[in-house]
Amino acid sequence: MRKFSCDEARAGLSDALAGVIGRPEANVLEAHLLECDPCRSLAELFFWQDRVLNELAAQARMETLMARVRESLTRTNQVAVAAEEPSTRFRRRPSYGWLVAAAGFVLVLAGVLLWKPASKDNSLTKAPVPDVREPAPEIPQPEPQDTVQSPPEPPPPELLPPVPPSPAVAESNSPKPVPATPVRQPEPVTTKNETPTSAPIQTPPPVRASAGAGAEVVAKPKTLDEAVRSGMAYLRAKASVFARESKNDELLLWTYLQAGVQESDPEVQAALKLILEKKLEKTYNVALMAMLLEDLDRVKYQKRLAQCAQFLVDNQCANGQWHYGDPSIFVESVVVPPLPPKFKGVRKVPVTKKRDGPATGDNSNTMYALLGLRACNDAGIVLPAASIELAAKWWRETQSKGSGVKAPAVGAEGWCYSRHDHKPYGSMTAGGVGSLVICDYILGRDWKKDREVACGMEWLGKNFSVTVNPGPYEHANMEENSQHQYYYYMYGLERAAILYGTEQVGGFAWYPKSCQALIDAQRPDGSWKAAQGGSELNDTCFAVLTLRKATRALPDVATVTPKK
């Protein structure tokens, strides 16, 4: 890895403060600061100086800042009021129909009682009997159907007002408050037309959707933020069901955190407590646990991360894969020495394989295990190189060889669920690419020069889709381009692209297209309908994670330290 001199590091520090440091330089600078005490001291002084300057700047702009704060508080109050009051749209106006009916009945009864057909007595005709035909008191008309009212013309998505669109959303603790300025979209979102293009998002026409009980609401076109927000409102409302049915608190918590829910949030705190006390038993759960703990605080949770690493290493199969996992007794014996008083950053905590896993596993568990190991590696856990080599070997050897292209040329090749003659398909190929990139990254190799990675990317590009899980799905009679595990595939595609480090897959802007497809598929209640073979709750998590680009990119290839 490239190294900085102290002078270069100090200049880099200035660039970091100005927010103009490049990714490779930032990594080299970080490495230098970990080793060089004088530069760390200077960094502290620079950051302090920066703080003073920025605080002075804020003081000078205090009224502007306060005005913005005031504006957002007003908005919050409005939202709260809207949440407390029943929506006028769905509230029934008081009905006077029964009054009219009762009045009519009384009048008719009085008329019958008082009517004497033979009588000629005119005095009776003068009796104070009101005319039943008289429309008497003001009769309110029946409430017009909401759907009869023409909806206001929806503004373009990026200019939609930041207030949650319905009281149901307003009541939930929406994860991200929307700034006063128009919502920033991380990427321009393209149209459904799947050709490489940079056209901005097209506003879809308003969609009428059933809201139950005969009512109809008009679904507005959504921004990315709104889609995430309503997805989160749905997940929050279903949290208890999720815990009961999914048994994957880690996936839900990972989604919460990636959607911007604060760590201090009571639900997050409760779930975190549960997870930290939980026995490490299953590969998926442990991998997701490692990801979320590393994301939260890799120093604070380093011991738990080391335990996750021990579990994952001990559960690796003899062929390099992972299976669903079994508890490892060696997890409890993981020791992380206390931090020396002046120590900065995370410690290096080595983990060794202490028991053998079963003979074989599956590629789904394997891809998640490697995501977990990547998180452990980033938290300073030194993983046994042999385990990572073995995993990489598995992925390399089991890649399809159907394209007929011989090495070193690159052809479209992918993976299925395990080692057999099935053709590759989307979710497993995306997972395979991500996994091999992680192996290369941990081993300090350049994944951009890895032929198998390139072949996997070629396959994903050639079969690019954000509407189906492309390829023949092996667990459903090889159904081609099906909806089987579609959201699982979408999150896999997100990981493959981000880990590889590309905005384009096969010439397609994968992220804007994914966003458009997911936003289109979201239901009015914020959920995503379970794909075949999936579950509504898990799939909603996968959709939110994809929209939020949950995967953290890897450092540039040039800055990765080659391991001997």
Added chain:
Amino acid sequence: MPDTESRLLHAAQGGDAKAFEKVLRPHLAMLFAYSKAICGDFHAAEDVVQETAQIAYRKLNFLIPEADFAGWLKAIARRQALAARRSLTKTNLVADDVIERVYQDPAPAASGRRGEALTECIDSLEGRAAVAVKGHYFDGVKLGELADRMGMSPVAIRQLLHRVRVLLLECVRRRLSAENPT
């Protein structure tokens, strides 16, 4: 938690937005500086401050009386600023632990003697140094635009800011050592 602060917070928890503004105001400058240190962008930091205020106001009932209000605000701002950083750049945050140490004390950084000395040194800046500091820190002008305005290359403006930082540190050191020669 100081008495006034807890009284204002109590009122704010009852929905008094004015009380919340009052209790938030003293921390706003620190929150802005902290957010900018994390997200690395002036305007994004302003957004973060606004978002933080909004979240804090909405979640105020979760704040227990013994809690450190400034620390709680900082925790919210940190998450928002990291998210903002992620949408702006994929660069990892450099020297995260140093930032946390520098912002450990929520009191205004310019309040001690060292801070005052730095303020004096900033006031004494002249020429290009003063223009660069004003443009970059006080007006939130992006470095590229600032370079254009000052007729310099982007690299030169970065170097200038670096020299100013070193100069300011030296100025503070000189002033403090002149006051305390021992």
